[in-house]
Amino acid sequence: MHLTIGWLYPTTMNIYGDRGNVLALAQRARWRGIPADVKEIGMGDAIPDEVDVFFFGGGQDQEQIAVSNDLKGAKGEALKAGVEGGAAMLAVCGGYQLLGHEYRPHEGKPLPGIGLFDLTTVAGPERFIGNVVIDSQWGELVGFENHSGLTHLGADARPMGRVRIGRGNNGRDGTEGVIYKHAVGCYLHGSLLPKNPVLADWLIAAGIGRERGPIELPPLLDDLEVVAHAAAVARAVKTR
Amino acid sequence: MANPVPKSPTGARRLPDVRLGAAIAAAKLTSAGIRRAGRGGGTAAPGLVADRIDPALLTKLAGRLPEGVIVVAGTNGKTTTSRMLADILEADGMRVVHNRSGSNLVRGVAAAFADHASLNGRPGGDVGVVESDEAALPAVVDLLRPRVILLNNLFRDQLDRYGELNTIATKWRAALEGLPATTRLVVNVDDPTLAAMTDSLGARRIGFGLDSTRYRLEALPHAADAASCRRCGADLVYDALYVSHLGAWRCPACGNGRPPLDSAGTEVELNGVDSLRVTLTGREARPLPLDVGVPGLYNVYNAVAAATTARAMGIADETIARALAGFRAAFGRIERVSLRGRTLVLALVKNPVGFNEVLRMLTTESGGLAVPTLIAINDLDADGRDVSWLWDVDFELLAEGDAPLSTTGIRGADMANRLKYAGIPASRITPLNADLRQALDAFVASVPEGETGYVLPTYTAMLELRRILAGLGAVETFWKQ
Numbered sequence: 001m002h003l004t005i006g007w008l009y010p011t012t013m014n015i016y017g018d019r020g021n022v023l024a025l026a027q028r029a030r031w032r033g034i035p036a037d038v039k040e041i042g043m044g045d046a047i048p049d050e051v052d053v054f055f056f057g058g059g060q061d062q063e064q065i066a067v068s069n070d071l072k073g074a075k076g077e078a079l080k081a082g083v084e085g086g087a088a089m090l091a092v093c094g095g096y097q098l099l100g101h102e103y104r105p106h107e108g109k110p111l112p113g114i115g116l117f118d119l120t121t122v123a124g125p126e127r128f129i130g131n132v133v134i135d136s137q138w139g140e141l142v143g144f145e146n147h148s149g150l151t152h153l154g155a156d157a158r159p160m161g162r163v164r165i166g167r168g169n170n171g172r173d174g175t176e177g178v179i180y181k182h183a184v185g186c187y188l189h190g191s192l193l194p195k196n197p198v199l200a201d202w203l204i205a206a207g208i209g210r211e212r213g214p215i216e217l218p219p220l221l222d223d224l225e226v227v228a229h230a231a232a233v234a235r236a237v238k239t240r
Numbered sequence: 241m242a243n244p245v246p247k248s249p250t251g252a253r254r255l256p257d258v259r260l261g262a263a264i265a266a267a268k269l270t271s272a273g274i275r276r277a278g279r280g281g282g283t284a285a286p287g288l289v290a291d292r293i294d295p296a297l298l299t300k301l302a303g304r305l306p307e308g309v310i311v312v313a314g315t316n317g318k319t320t321t322s323r324m325l326a327d328i329l330e331a332d333g334m335r336v337v338h339n340r341s342g343s344n345l346v347r348g349v350a351a352a353f354a355d356h357a358s359l360n361g362r363p364g365g366d367v368g369v370v371e372s373d374e375a376a377l378p379a380v381v382d383l384l385r386p387r388v389i390l391l392n393n394l395f396r397d398q399l400d401r402y403g404e405l406n407t408i409a410t411k412w413r414a415a416l417e418g419l420p421a422t423t424r425l426v427v428n429v430d431d432p433t434l435a436a437m438t439d440s441l442g443a444r445r446i447g448f449g450l451d452s453t454r455y456r457l458e459a460l461p462h463a464a465d466a467a468s469c470r471r472c473g474a475d476l477v478y479d480a481l482y483v484s485h486l487g488a489w490r491c492p493a494c495g496n497g498r499p500p501l502d503s504a505g506t507e508v509e510l511n512g513v514d515s516l517r518v519t520l521t522g523r524e525a526r527p528l529p530l531d532v533g534v535p536g537l538y539n540v541y542n543a544v545a546a547a548t549t550a551r552a553m554g555i556a557d558e559t560i561a562r563a564l565a566g567f568r569a570a571f572g573r574i575e576r577v578s579l580r581g582r583t584l585v586l587a588l589v590k591n592p593v594g595f596n597e598v599l600r601m602l603t604t605e606s607g608g609l610a611v612p613t614l615i616a617i618n619d620l621d622a623d624g625r626d627v628s629w630l631w632d633v634d635f636e637l638l639a640e641g642d643a644p645l646s647t648t649g650i651r652g653a654d655m656a657n658r659l660k661y662a663g664i665p666a667s668r669i670t671p672l673n674a675d676l677r678q679a680l681d682a683f684v685a686s687v688p689e690g691e692t693g694y695v696l697p698t699y700t701a702m703l704e705l706r707r708i709l710a711g712l713g714a715v716e717t718f719w720k721q
Binding site: 018023027062144189227228232 | 406475625629630653657661663669671674
């Protein structure tokens with residue numbers, strides 16, 4: 001057994017410490033005796049066939065334009081084919097937005113996405129900043145949002161969860177993120193996976209079993225993870 | 241009348257400025273009130289009061305400083321660098337107006353100026369040294385019209401507060417564009433973002449950087465920001481990389497590169513957690529060896545920045561060397577205190593790059609961390625409310641040594657979890673109570689008597705630890721500096 005993590009644009013889309021998600025995926029596989037390696041997929045690089053779990057982080061505006069261009073055509077199609085073929089994915093913030101239909105800034109042309117997720121994002125008037133708690137199929141998840149884009153899900157899109165504390169996709173409809181097959185997109189930094197290990201394991205199990213269905217993973221002792229999760233939830237309650 | 245006599249500035253100055261006087265008086269009263277109430281340094285509220293009464297206070301007082309104002313900005317090192325500069329100028333016999341306590345928003349600067357000024361509107365000094373917050377720089381430049389602006393570096397820091405790096409870079413560029421040719425910009429051109437931003441401006445640039453064959457990084461750290469060419473977007477390559485993305489950079493695609501250094505730090509020697517040595521080499525001056533009583537490669541940058549700026553102000557080399565030889569760290573940047581027979585070395589950690597450099601300094605000699613260490617992480621406004629940044633720090637460096645690592649603070653639990661994912665064995669990680677006093681007690685008890693422990697707090701955790709240590713008689717309170 002083996003886990004291959006495909007890290008999209010590690011040098012340009014790596015703002016807000018989201019690389020903790022890649023660390024969490026790799027370490028939680030290794031701690032179970034499953035070798036893990038990380039393939040970095042930068043500008044101009046092709047999408048490798050063997051990726052089990054993709055990670056796609058957020059970037060600054062300038063970088064997002066370059067990434068949107070890079071994903072046009074064959075590369076974006078290959079990424080979609082990967083998810084359709086069973087690969088798991090976590091996309092956060094800018095990466096999440098670029099997997100929708102498009103991102104419309106205040107000024108200038110709309111930035112096209114690859115349309116993996118049925119959603120559209122529009123630049124909003126205020127920035128949502130703070131700790132977030134959502135209820136999801138993985139139970140309670142906690143993270144930190146920092147975005148001004150307002151994301152609206154299409155009619156068939158399923159949200160990742162319902163916001164209990166914080167603003168979420170657009171501050172109005174109570175949704176946060178999206179889930180499609182084994183791909184999850186959201187605004188949750190933190191990093192997200194190290195303090196939400198249930199989600200990390202779901203991605204690993206789905207990714208490794210992408211051809212024959214999710215595998216069973218032996219449990220780990222999530223002592224520090226549980227405490228970090230609880231501390232983050234306590235901060236969300238106190239600060240928002 | 242056809243030819244009205246223009247208002248004489250000197251004539252106007254002789255008239256008492258009632259508004260300015262009232263603003264200064266109100267600020268002083270507010271400041272005294274806060275100190276009497278024992279509520280810490282009290283550095284921002286007096287400025288707010290002064291600004292309400294006379295919004296032009298800063299411009300008026302700055303314009304009356306005969307040697308002008310030096311503004312220091314940059315993500316890391318601005319407090320240390322501006323203190324070095326103030327020490328050098330004082331060694332030259334000048335009286336310095338300086339916002340010393342690290343309150344570097346416009347209000348803090350106004351408070352410091354009001355504090356130094358006399359009630360009749362005299363600034364109470366010869367020269368101003370103003371440390372400016374990144375977000376405040378455009379306003380500070382506009383209000384103070386500085387003679388010299390020192391730009392240290394631009395790293396990601398507290399994105400929840402400042403927004404994105406490119407946004408700051410754009411605002412800085414706009415603020416610098418209107419400056420006259422008489423303004424000097426002392427710029428760390430080892431930083432590709434700063435070099436691009438200060439390219440072809442009206443103001444004259446004096447570029448500084450390092451040229452050292454030792455102390456190079458093998459690869460760009462995870463926390464690095466500006467690895468792509470600002471001109472053409474290609475990935476930059478480094479002939480030498482010193483701190484984060486700072487170094488001798490060039491673009492393989494378009495030929496853009498680090499400009500020639502007007503002032504270079506050469507022959508660098510680092511002496512653990514104690515001191516450093518660097519030789520300042522200029523194209524038109526003789527080499528100036530400097531011994532400085534603070535440690536770490538990031539302080540080499542600070543010393544080179546301060547010395548280059550001092551030279552631009554016309555200060556003699558002997559004065560610069562003498563002042564820096566006597567320089568000691570600012571509160572909490574790095575300091576030693578003695579408590580219950582143990583030595584504690586405190587070093588502030590406030591963002592990924594700063595934290596990486598502290599780890600590098602603490603692990604230089606042994607290859608791993610040999611000393612028990614307490615890391616205190618808070619997530620209040622001044623710390624940054626998003627603790628995601630901990631995942632950009634290369635704690636993997638610590639996996640090699642065998643020292644126990646304790647954690648505390650409001651988000652100490654996140655820190656402990658971060659260490660676990662860095663591959664540090666559970667036996668070395670001790671999550672202590674989030675309460676800093678209890679954690680400090682437990683940590684000190686865990687350090688053998690006569691030995692040393694490292695304490696690495698974020699900003700507000702440092703302030704609270706200082707209060708706790710002061711209560712135990714270990715250190716003095718910082719605003720007495």
